[in-house]
Amino acid sequence: MDTWNSLHDANVFFSVLRSMRRGNLTMRHVGIIGVGRLGGALLKSLSDGSENRVCFIDRDIGLARQRSNEIKFASFESNLEDLAKKSCIIFLAVKPKDVQSTLEELGIYLRSEHLLISVCAGISSKQLREWSGNRCEVLRVMPNIACLVQRGILAVANDSNLSGERLKEVLEILSVMGNCYEIPEKLFDSFTALCASGPAFVFKFFESVEWAAEKIGFDARLSKQLSRSLLDSSSALSSNEWGTWKALIDQIATKGGCTEAGLHSLEADALSTIVERCFILTRDKSVDLGRVDKQS
Numbered sequence: 001m002d003t004w005n006s007l008h009d010a011n012v013f014f015s016v017l018r019s020m021r022r023g024n025l026t027m028r029h030v031g032i033i034g035v036g037r038l039g040g041a042l043l044k045s046l047s048d049g050s051e052n053r054v055c056f057i058d059r060d061i062g063l064a065r066q067r068s069n070e071i072k073f074a075s076f077e078s079n080l081e082d083l084a085k086k087s088c089i090i091f092l093a094v095k096p097k098d099v100q101s102t103l104e105e106l107g108i109y110l111r112s113e114h115l116l117i118s119v120c121a122g123i124s125s126k127q128l129r130e131w132s133g134n135r136c137e138v139l140r141v142m143p144n145i146a147c148l149v150q151r152g153i154l155a156v157a158n159d160s161n162l163s164g165e166r167l168k169e170v171l172e173i174l175s176v177m178g179n180c181y182e183i184p185e186k187l188f189d190s191f192t193a194l195c196a197s198g199p200a201f202v203f204k205f206f207e208s209v210e211w212a213a214e215k216i217g218f219d220a221r222l223s224k225q226l227s228r229s230l231l232d233s234s235s236a237l238s239s240n241e242w243g244t245w246k247a248l249i250d251q252i253a254t255k256g257g258c259t260e261a262g263l264h265s266l267e268a269d270a271l272s273t274i275v276e277r278c279f280i281l282t283r284d285k286s287v288d289l290g291r292v293d294k295q296s
């Protein structure tokens with residue numbers, strides 16, 4: 001039985017390699033390490049298309065079983081060796097504090113044909129390469145969680161040394177999750193603050209909107225509905241052709257009117273400064289996460 005398993009695994013691995021060498025883009029073998037909040041979104045998104053054969057692993061067995069039930073076409077692996085054998089492209093989606101130990105364990109199973117893609121905040125390509133033993137190419141990608149609904153914003157480090165063909169393949173895979181931007185790695189911590197953490201800040205703002213709606217007279221149910229509708233309708237309008245945010249605001253605020261009164265209040269409370277401080281602190285925390293000596 002063990003021999004059969006080994007032969008089977010070897011067959012899978014070599015068929016994976018053959019399909020890669022042929023540049024066969026119709027079936028990609030993708031592995032995901034960590035299927036928590038973001039890894040779970042990647043799993044769903046990558047399994048939706050028939051072009052990927054996806055396997056995954058998570059040390060939280062309960063969560064892994066749950067994902068297995070949710071996503072029928074992805075296989076759950078019990079160890080990193082099997083995951084590495086069955087994948088060409090491996091996404092790493094564990095918390096920054098777990099990256100080093102995970103890569104040190106994974107490293108021995110990596111071959112030059114693998115591509116390791118990290119979505120982990122703060123951890124540089126240099127650290128990824130070192131911790132995985134320099135055995136394969138690595139790429140940093142920073143998605144946001146909206147890739148769950150194919151509306152993500154993703155950054156890809158454009159200063160990696162990936163060949164044009166491989167980068168093209170990666171962009172093709174990522175494009176199902178949303179809009180991809182190629183940016184220098186030095187901007188990754190800023191991108192993390194703006195676009196990966198960003199949805200949480202937008203939701204925080206709308207949580208305040210819901211709370212304030214109750215304060216000005218609506219009941220809880222209607223406050224919830226109206227705050228969501230407000231986000232929806234404003235975001236639909238923002239993709240219109242009016243251009244700048246100011247031009248959009250000018251469509252609503254008339255001189256001396258009620259909207260202007262509200263805007264003055266936001267300016268007096270220094271909204272821009274609050275937002276700037278939030279992004280700076282978030283960016284700096286991302287930088288901090290990459291400092292191994294500070295990881296708990």
Ligand SMILES: NC(=O)c1ccc[n+]([C@@H]2O[C@H](COP(=O)([O-])OP(=O)(O)OC[C@H]3O[C@@H](n4cnc5c(N)ncnc54)[C@H](OP(=O)(O)O)[C@@H]3O)[C@@H](O)[C@H]2O)c1
Nearest residue numbers: 034036037038058059093094095096098102120121145196
């Ligand atoms: N959440 C987001 O919106 C978002 C956006 C952009 C980037 N990211 C990045 O994505 C990464 C994951 O974030 P998350 O929010 O998805 O975290 P999460 O919900 O905690 O998921 C991480 C999962 O990985 C598991 N894990 C840890 N080490 C493992 C190993 N060696 N083998 C298998 N599984 C392992 C964890 O298990 P345990 O719980 O047992 O530790 C957990 O289930 C982070 O580095 C973060 O910076 C997240």
